[in-house]
Amino acid sequence: xxxxxxxxxxxxxxxxxxxxxxxxxxxxxxxxxxxxxxxxxxxxxxxxxxxxxxxxxxxxxxxxxxxxxxxxxxxxxxxxxxxxxxxxxxxxxxxxxxxxxxxxxxxxxxxxxxxxxxxxxxxxxxxxxxxxxxxxxxxxxxxxxxxxxxxxxxxxxxxxxxxxxxxxxxxxxxxxxxxxxxxxxxxxxxxxxxxxxxxxxxxxxxxxxxxxxxxxxxxxxxxxxxxxxxxxxxxxxxxxxxxxxxxxxxxxxxxxxxxxxxxxxxxxxxxxxx
Numbered sequence: 032x033x034x035x036x037x038x039x040x041x042x043x044x045x046x047x048x049x050x051x052x053x054x055x056x057x058x059x060x061x062x063x064x065x066x067x068x069x070x071x072x073x074x075x076x077x078x079x080x081x082x083x084x085x086x087x088x089x090x091x092x093x094x095x096x097x098x099x100x101x102x103x104x105x106x107x108x109x110x111x112x113x114x115x116x117x118x119x120x121x122x123x124x125x126x127x128x129x130x131x132x133x134x135x136x137x138x139x140x141x142x143x144x145x146x147x148x149x150x151x152x153x154x155x156x157x158x159x160x161x162x163x164x165x166x167x168x169x170x171x172x173x174x175x176x177x178x179x180x181x182x183x184x185x186x187x188x189x190x191x192x193x194x195x196x197x198x199x200x201x202x203x204x205x206x207x208x209x210x211x212x213x214x215x216x217x218x219x220x221x222x223x224x225x226x227x228x229x230x231x232x233x234x235x236x237x238x239x240x241x242x243x244x245x246x247x248x249x250x251x252x253x254x255x256x257x258x259x260x261x262x263x264x265x266x267x268x269x270x271x272x273x274x275x276x277x278x279x280x281x282x283x284x285x286x287x288x289x290x291x292x293x294x295x296x297x298x299x300x301x302x303x304x305x
Contacts, residue, residue: 032076032077032296032300033073033074033075033076033077033262033295033296034075034076034077034078034079034104034261034262034295034296034299034300034305035070035075035077035078035079035262035263035264035266035279036078036079036226036228036261036262036263036298036299036303037079037081037195037226037228037229037263037264037265038066038078038079038080038081038263038264038265038266038267039061039080039081039082039083039265039266039267039268040061040062040063040065040066040080040093040096041060041061041083041084042060042062043058043059043060044060045092046084046086046088046089048083048084049084050083050084055271056270056271057267057268057270057271061266061267063096063100063102063103065267066078066102066266066267066275067100067102069266069274069275069276070102070264070266070275071102072276073275073276073279074279075102075264075279076102077102077103077104077300077305078102078103078104079103079104079105079106079107079134079263079299079303079305080093080096080097080103080105080106080107081106081107081137081169081195082107082108082109082137084109085109085111085138085139086109087109087110087111089108089109090106090108090109090110090124090133091124091127091128093106093108093129094106094108094124094127094128094129094130094132094133095127095128095129096129097129097132098128098129098132099129103132104132104303104305105132105133105134105135105303105304105305106129106132106133106134106135107134107135107136107137107167107169107303108124108133108135108136108137109136109137109138110124110136111157112136112138112153112154112156112157112158112160112161113151113153113154113156113157114157117156117157117160118160118163118164121133121136121160121161121164121166122164125164133166134166134167134303134304134305135161135166135167135168135169135193135303136161136166136167136168136169137168137169137170137171137195138171139171140170140171140172140176141171141172141173141176141199143176146175146176146178146179147179148176148179149176149179149180149182149183150179150182150183150186155183155186155187158183158187158190159187159190161190162187162189162190167190167191167192167193167224167302167303168190168191168192168193169192169193169195170192170193170194170195170198171195171196172194172195172198172199173198173199174198174199174200174201174209174210174213177198177210177213177214177216177217178213178216180192180194180198180217180223181213181216181217181219181220184217184220184222184223185220187222188222189222190222191222191223191224191302192217192220192222192223192224193223193224193225193226193261193302194214194217194223194224194225194226195226195228195229195263196226196228196229196230196233196263196265197214197225197226197227197228197229197230197233197247197248197250197251198210198213198214198217198225199229199233200214200233200247200250201233202230202233202234202239202243202244202247203233203234203235205243207246207247207250211250214250214251214254215250215254217254218251218254218255218259223255223259224255224259224260224261224298224302225251225254225255225259225260225261226260226261226262226263227248227251227260227261227262227263227282227285227286227294228262228263228264228265229263229265229268229269230244230247230248230281231244231269231272231273231277231278231281232265232268232269232271232272234272236271236272237272239272239273241281241284241285244281244285245285248282248285248286249285252286252290257286257290257293257294257298258293258297258298259298260290260293260294260298261294261295261298261299261302262279262282262294262295262299264278264279265278266278282294282295283295
């Protein structure tokens, strides 16, 4: 089995995706029907569908999609971690059609102006509720927010934190610090995992090569080890720089045969309970 632990879908007729710039190559609908032939042709058997926008209606829609499509093995949804009744809301989501596919929660922390957002008292209460619900928490952050991620992981030892897109290192510039040090600090927490995802769009989308990505892939492989690293395509965002097959091929080229079963199957299956 090959698992794609990170992709999205959206329908602009249902709601706008205001983070997509006008004129962007991805400012159109992307559905499971669009993904399925590409994923299956690449040998992907199971996927994790990840939230795209912070509205409460999206997560129930994604759960219903998972129930209707064998390809989707799990959903990382969104709910407001700061709401006082967040535990009740998580329980409500689990009772919806497809609720058994809810595996994690994510918030666009990268858009929060406070670099310590994860350490706020109301957010900490929400993270505790996520842990109590038996879910994981996906981190979509920028490099300067990684220290707060490490603090949060230390404060919530019973919660698994999944770092999306390597923490968005500045691959296009070739710079590695302070990102690399911050990633190692986060990885020192045993309740952290990283996705080998999102690299081609952090590189130069027109000229990237596998060698451009290699120092960053090597850094997270060294920090987390293959048992805490999982592949994600970040489709369809990745199509701004590469096809689905090219992203998967690059990830395979960046990993050794001895590590691939863990990175492309075991880690995601274990962490998300697929």
